[in-house]
Structures are given as C-alpha cells and as structure tokens.
Amino acid sequence: MNRKMIRLIALGSFALVVALSTARQALAQDAKTPYPSMAPLDQYLMADRDAEIAMARSAAPESISRDAEVMVLGRHGYETTNKGKNGFVCVVQRSWIAPFDDPEFWNPKGRAPICLNPAAVRSFLPVIVKRTELVLAGQSKAQMFEDLKAAVDKKELPAMEPGAMCYMMSKQTYNDRNGHWRPHLMFFAPLTDPALWGADLPGSPILAFNGKDSPERLTVFLIPLGQWSDGTDAPPM
Amino acid sequence: MKRKTVKIIPLGLFALAFALSTARHAQAQDAKSPYPTSMAPLQQYLMDRDAEIALARSAAPTSVSNDATVLVFGRQGYETAVEGKNGFVCNVDRSWMDQFENSPEFWNPKRRGPVCYNPAAARTLLPITLIRTKLALAGKSKAEMNEGMKAAIENGELPALDPGGMAYMLSKQGFLNSKCGNCAPHLMFYVPVKDAHTWGAAPLGTDAPVLLATHFNGAPEPVTEFIVPVSEWSDGTPADSDSHAH
Numbered sequence: 001m002n003r004k005m006i007r008l009i010a011l012g013s014f015a016l017v018v019a020l021s022t023a024r025q026a027l028a029q030d031a032k033t034p035y036p037s038m039a040p041l042d043q044y045l046m047a048d049r050d051a052e053i054a055m056a057r058s059a060a061p062e063s064i065s066r067d068a069e070v071m072v073l074g075r076h077g078y079e080t081t082n083k084g085k086n087g088f089v090c091v092v093q094r095s096w097i098a099p100f101d102d103p104e105f106w107n108p109k110g111r112a113p114i115c116l117n118p119a120a121v122r123s124f125l126p127v128i129v130k131r132t133e134l135v136l137a138g139q140s141k142a143q144m145f146e147d148l149k150a151a152v153d154k155k156e157l158p159a160m161e162p163g164a165m166c167y168m169m170s171k172q173t174y175n176d177r178n179g180h181w182r183p184h185l186m187f188f189a190p191l192t193d194p195a196l197w198g199a200d201l202p203g204s205p206i207l208a209f210n211g212k213d214s215p216e217r218l219t220v221f222l223i224p225l226g227q228w229s230d231g232t233d234a235p236p237m
Numbered sequence: 238m239k240r241k242t243v244k245i246i247p248l249g250l251f252a253l254a255f256a257l258s259t260a261r262h263a264q265a266q267d268a269k270s271p272y273p274t275s276m277a278p279l280q281q282y283l284m285d286r287d288a289e290i291a292l293a294r295s296a297a298p299t300s301v302s303n304d305a306t307v308l309v310f311g312r313q314g315y316e317t318a319v320e321g322k323n324g325f326v327c328n329v330d331r332s333w334m335d336q337f338e339n340s341p342e343f344w345n346p347k348r349r350g351p352v353c354y355n356p357a358a359a360r361t362l363l364p365i366t367l368i369r370t371k372l373a374l375a376g377k378s379k380a381e382m383n384e385g386m387k388a389a390i391e392n393g394e395l396p397a398l399d400p401g402g403m404a405y406m407l408s409k410q411g412f413l414n415s416k417c418g419n420c421a422p423h424l425m426f427y428v429p430v431k432d433a434h435t436w437g438a439a440p441l442g443t444d445a446p447v448l449l450a451t452h453f454n455g456a457p458e459p460v461t462e463f464i465v466p467v468s469e470w471s472d473g474t475p476a477d478s479d480s481h482a483h
Contacts, residue, residue, distance in 0.1 A: 203298030
C-alpha cells in the first residue's frame with residue numbers, strides 16, 4: 001500500500017471533521033482557493049431527490065443501507081425521507097463538513113455519502129446537522145467555527161459515544177483533489193491520543209486525525225478498505 | 238495501492254470467514270475430530286521463549302510492537318517476558334481462546350494466535366486470556382472451562398469493558414486454524430454484547446467489511462468482537478503474497 005498516497009487521500013476527506021487550523025488560518029487561505037466563499041445554494045442541492053437517496057445509501061453495503069434512515073439536503077437543512085429499521089442513518093455530506101482550512105470547503109461539487117451507526121447517529125450526526133444549519137444561516141467560516149466551539153462548550157453538541165463508527169464506501173464520493181478517494185470505515189472518539197490505537201505509526205493500517213484544534217474536539221480513526229459498497233474493487237493507487 | 242493488494246481483502250476475508258465459520262458445525266464432530274478432544278500434553282503447546290516473543294510481536298507493525306509488553310506462555314501460565322512502554326500488550330493465543338461451542342480445534346496444540354492489544358483492550362480483554370489459560374492448565378475440560386469462566390464473570394473477576402478497546406492480528410506467522418492457516422491480517426474491535434448489532438457486522442462467511450467473531454459474545458464472556466480485515470501483514474507485505482507461509 002502506498003501509505004503516503006492513502007494519507008493524502010484521507011486528509012482530503014470531507015468526512016474528516018477535524019479542523020487542522022484556526023479559523024483565522026482558514027480565512028487567510030480563502031483568497032487562494034477556487035472556492036473562496038459559499039456558492040449559490042442551488043449548486044449544493046441535488047435536483048433529483050431519488051438520486052440523493054441512492055447516493056446516500058451507497059455509503060454502506062446494501063445489507064446495512066436498505067434498512068437505514070436516509071436524510072437529504074433541502075433549502076432548510078437535512079430532511080428525513082423515510083423511517084429506518086436498523087438505527088443507521090445515511091446522508092450525503094456537503095463540502096462544509098471538511099476541515100476549516102480545506103481549500104474545497106465551499107466546493108459545491110463535493111459529495112461525501114456516509115452511513116452512521118446508531119452511536120454515531122446520536123453523537124456525530126448532530127455535527128453534520130449543526131454545520132449545515134450554520135451554513136444555511138449564511139455564516140462565514142469564522143462565525144461557524146466560533147458557533148461550533150460554543151455549542152461544544154455548552155454541550156449542545158454531544159461528546160462522541162463509545163462505538164460510534166460509520167461506513168464511507170461509496171464510489172460516488174467526490175472532491176476535486178482526490179476524486180472518489182478510497183472506501184473506508186471511520187471511528188469517532190472524544191479527543192484522544194492516536195497512538196492509543198497505534199494509528200499513524202509506520203506500517204499501521206489505521207490513520208488518525210486528531211482534532212485538538214477543531215471546534216468539535218474529536219478524533220477520527222480511519223481504516224481504508226479494498227472494496228466499494230457494491231462489491232467492486234477499489235482502484236489501484 | 239497495487240490492484241493485487243486491493244484484491245486480497247475480499248479473498249482474505251473469505252478465507253478468514255470460511256475457516257472460522259467451519260467451527261459452527263463442529264461440536265457434533267468433536268468425537269470424530271482429528272484434533273485432541275481434551276488437552277494434549279502441555280509440552281505441545283509450549284515454544285521457544287525467544288521465538289514466542291518474536292511471534293507475539295509479529296501481530297502488529299514494529300512501530301507498535303517494539304515498545305509493547307510481551308507475554309509468553311509457560312508451564313504456570315502467561316508471564317511477562319518484556320516490559321513495554323506504550324501500553325500495548327502482545328501475546329500468542331493458544332487454541333482454548335476458541336468459542337466453547339462448536340470448536341473442534343479447541344485443543345489443537347498447533348494453534349498460535351499472535352495478538353497485540355491496545356491499552357484499553359489490554360485492561361479488559363487480556364484477563365479473559367489469563368483466566369481461560371489458568372483453567373486449561375488446571376486440567377479442566379472444555380465444558381468445565383466454560384463453567385469456570387461463567388463463575389469468574391459472576392464473581393466480578395472480569396473488568397468492565399473500556400471504550401476504544403481494539404487489537405492487531407497481522408502476523409503472517411500465525412496459525413489460527415487448520416482451514417486457513419494464518420488466514421488474513423485483521424483488526425479486532427471490542428464492544429459490550431448489547432451493542433453486537435450496532436456496527437452492521439455480517440456473519441463470518443459473508444463478504445462484508447465488518448464481521449462478527451464467533452467467540453465471546455455472551456458465551457459466556459460479555460464482550461462482542463468485530464473483525465475488520467486489512468490488506469497487509471505486519472511486515473508490510475500484501476496479504477495475497479505468501480499468505481499461507483509459516
């Protein structure tokens with residue numbers, strides 16, 4: 001495995017809600033990115049609701065996603081489309097779930113399907129919903145950063161629960177830098193030392209993103225997989 | 238990642254699943270099993286101390302295992318051979334870590350399962366290994382070991398499960414069972430039994446990224462183990478290269 005490549009890809013993942021720099025740093029970079037500010041909302045929406053549902057479900061094997069609740073992004077935030085039966089929730093994340101210093105933070109083409117297990121639904125889904133709520137309220141990145149930090153401080157955003165994890169195995173995942181990336185699992189934890197999982201060490205199959213500077217203050221562990229959710233092989237690196 | 242490497246995950250997964258799932262049908266076969274139906278002479282489960290240390294360490298990348306505590310199996314049970322400094326503990330499991338039901342290789346003296354537990358799992362999973370080993374060395378039968386473990390649980394001898402417990406089993410040199418040998422490199426994650434259905438894990442024998450192990454899971458240990466196959470052995474070689482060399 002080309003670990004350097006894998007790491008670069010993982011760093012680009014929209015699902016990694018680990019802001020690696022302060023909002024000030026992020027703002028300084030905005031001038032250099034092709035996406036310096038939010039595009040018109042329509043560009044982030046998917047006109048075809050059924051297509052968004054299918055994309056959301058593609059984050060996990062069908063055995064999981066067929067019984068999951070699915071949420072789609074509308075003009076007023078994420079909306080539930082169906083009642084799930086297994087406690088999982090699948091959703092297509094948009095670019096603003098990325099780290100605050102990611103140059104594609106406002107890329108309207110970004111799509112990151114994710115299926116969250118019940119513990120992650122209770123603890124990580126609120127992060128997705130909250131960030132989206134702030135975006136739709138017209139906030140800047142700096143305002144978002146401060147509001148998220150305040151929400152954590154006031155415990156309006158819950159701590160990551162033990163066993164919170166998710167599937168990101170969709171072939172339809174996209175950003176400019178990494179295309180479809182790689183299928184992977186992610187595990188969420190309150191801010192912790194990645195070394196406690198042996199993550200990010202030479203030869204380790206586990207990558208970690210330690211969000212000590214992120215507003216949400218969580219650590220994400222990531223394990224690349226060899227197959228997409230449809231059972232086909234991931235492309236060679 | 239090379240395409241060849243990518244392909245091994247499902248292949249290795251299948252091998253792992255096939256090998257482990259065969260245990261399901263085996264209890265009735267115990268009587269005609271080619272493996273011992275009770276503990277073999279102790280000597281057959283022992284190995285050279287330095288070789289056992291090296292084998293235990295091979296469960297994880299050297300970046301993890303070089304600083305780990307290492308336990309080796311002796312006539313009186315597991316003993317600390319190397320004091321570590323990163324909180325990980327590596328040891329070589331013997332066959333009696335299998336599930337109590339449907340496990341024809343429960344006493345197979347060839348079994349060697351190198352594993353490295355992270356600090357959370359070392360606190361809460363390793364005691365299972367130590368208790369089972371103590372029971373085996375006391376000459377208990379499989380059924381008696383099962384009862385002994387139940388008693389240990391009722392007596393509060395197993396600590397509560399710490400969040401974030403996980404382990405590495407990436408050794409190319411392991412021998413997990415006679416069906417797949419070293420099987421496939423994988424990680425293991427531990428959750429309370431009540432959460433056994435919350436990861437979307439599929440049964441062994443299916444082609445899924447997260448599998449449900451057949452041991453523990455309330456029978457009797459109150460721990461569920463999830464298996465996530467990965468693409469490389471601890472030495473960095475892809476899992477489809479010499480995957481059965483040992």
